[in-house]
Amino acid sequence: MALTIDTVLEDRDLTLRWLPGSARRMVVVFTGRGAGFGGAPLDEFAGSAARRGENNVLFVTDRRGSWYSAPGLWSKAVRLIRYLRRSEGIEEVVSLGNSMGGYGALLLPQEMRVRRAIAFSPQLTLDRDLTDDGRWPDVMKRYGWMPARNVGETFGATRTQYYLTAGKACREDLDQLDFAPDLQRVHRWTLPAARHNVAGRLKDAGLLYDVIGAIIRGRKARVETLYQRYAEAADAPRGPAIPVEGETR
Template identity: 25%
Template sequence: MHSDRNNNDHSPIYTELAGKSNLLVSFGGIRQGLGIPVFEFFNSLNKLDCDKVFIRDFNQAWYHKGVSEELNSIGAIKDYLQELLHEGNYKRVCFIGNSMGGYAAILFGNLLKVDAVIAFAPQTFIGRLKRFYYWDFRWANEMKALHTSDQAETDYFDLKDILRKGIGTHTQIQIYYSKKHRLDKNHAERLKDSHDNLVLIGMSEGDHEVVKALRDNGQLMQIITEAFQ
């Protein structure tokens, strides 16, 4: 395995690996981790009997630039996770993420054909034209840096294209989003009918921070627990 896992607040990869039968991989979002502090999130999952990995992209580049010198591309992250899955021989694997992390959870979850993906308010496209078409100008500086980077992999810019390829057809995908947030609603609902096992859950609360609303009303733990059943 790789040496990036220093388990401190400045490490891109934080792990709790104890030989459990299930694995939860969480992908951090723009500036906000999973929408709640990293260690608070892990503490909230103490009762969940599974191995845990939390990955953060300090480059703020939707994981296209990787997360470290060693894991410096989407392909390198995919290989790292593939090795982790192979060594753990897990019964069930769930990838989750919020916002940018939701994009990563869907992307890597599909590429690696994991059992379940849970995404909260994810971006489902990050290319210039689609963003202009949907009038999505959020994170302009981060997007400009990504679009001008030679590490940007345009084949992965639109998750609808990835899902339609049918790589991970058995992967169960749940997307939670606020029906009152125009952009999150657009990002989520455009994926309708693009994957056989995709479920869209529109919420009336939470705005872009639906994960906080789910945590506060007690549903977050239940949602994650059910992914392993």
């Protein structure tokens, strides 16, 4: 059945799109930097987040690719997310994103109660004083301060469960995971045979839908089983397919 997704706001900075569901849960999907451009899908993770109509899904797109640093953009997005949470009677919020979208998904718990934050290949900081990761524009030079210089520094003040996944073959993404604190609420995995495209590799393996569904429900053991299955299919070396808590590589 085709998903009916309505645009509820669009201006030069921000697009919000809404997919209604039957549950009192809202998944806020922060789309990646290329969403809607060059043929990239605007509504990333639509099927995995909606769960066949169960969840309400709000897609948040930073049209400038500013990492939510364009003047007033982040505060506007948060204000509208809060409004929809109230008006739709939402009882549980989950955030989800890839790359730049992962930064947004990890940042939202600073602003409101988020049960779980899910990020694939997340970029936790673009501050050139903290990282030599030059893959992305110098957004602070272009737009001003990011909403959080290092989003990992916001984790300690929340009660959110964080789920971070990166590809082992991408050194820059492994370095980004190091900015996440070592807390019991922070769960991180690195997967073989994947670079910055770890979500795409899981989708190609037919596992992304189940992985996201398991995380939304807080079933960490199920996530680890699925990641083990992925690692075995990728001909990973014998031994643990995933790191123990606190390890990033």
